[in-house]
Amino acid sequence: MAIDGDVGRCVSADIAAGIPPAAALFRSLADENRLRIVARLARGEARVVDLVGELGLAQSTVSKHLACLRDCDLVDYRAEGRQSFYSLTRPELMDLLASAEQLLAATGHAVVLCPAHDTRRGAAGARSAPEAEFDRLLERLDRRTGGKTVS
Incomplete structure (x- = not known):
């Protein structure tokens, strides 16, 4: 589940190539911008425009990383009129990241x-x-x- 440079989204071909799902999960979280998006979404849902403004990233970058996180089933969205509101699908992801921070501190x-x-x-x-x-x-x-x- 890494970003495919040609397509610009996560692909699961790595799993089919023999990479264990856990490795694919960590690869999907290996990008600093995706982690920043996840951390922001942990505080509540947001639109792409909100993430662009708050994180200082280009719209295309935010959209590409949201597509990756959606492909990994870590993020989803709900439509409201012409707007899409993104949120985390797996709140336990924050427990995983908190454990990683504890490990890094240790x-x-x-x-x-x-x-x-x-x-x-x-x-x-x-x-x-x-x-x-x-x-x-x-x-x-x-x-x-x-x-x-x-x-």
Whole structure:
């Protein structure tokens, strides 16, 4: 259940390719903007225009991520006239995210420094701010140790 760049929505082909459903669920939540949308919807339903204004994202970005979350059955909408009001379908998702926050607090957010953490690279290979900071820290450490491995 990852965003398909050509279609712009979540696809479940990953499950058919052998990725366990739990991995697909976490992949669907691996995008910061989707997490921001989920967090906002946890406070109550919202229209696309509301999410655009509150989150500072482009309308197309919000729509694409809502489509992904809908494909995953985590979000749905109700129509009222010409407006659509989005809401979470699974309130227990917030329990899962709260548990993740507790785990991150307990591990000192070590996942940010994990060298295998590479979920935020775009097509051009751009690094996220935490990854760029990690690279700078590694470079400073290399300069201080002369490139030798420190145990």
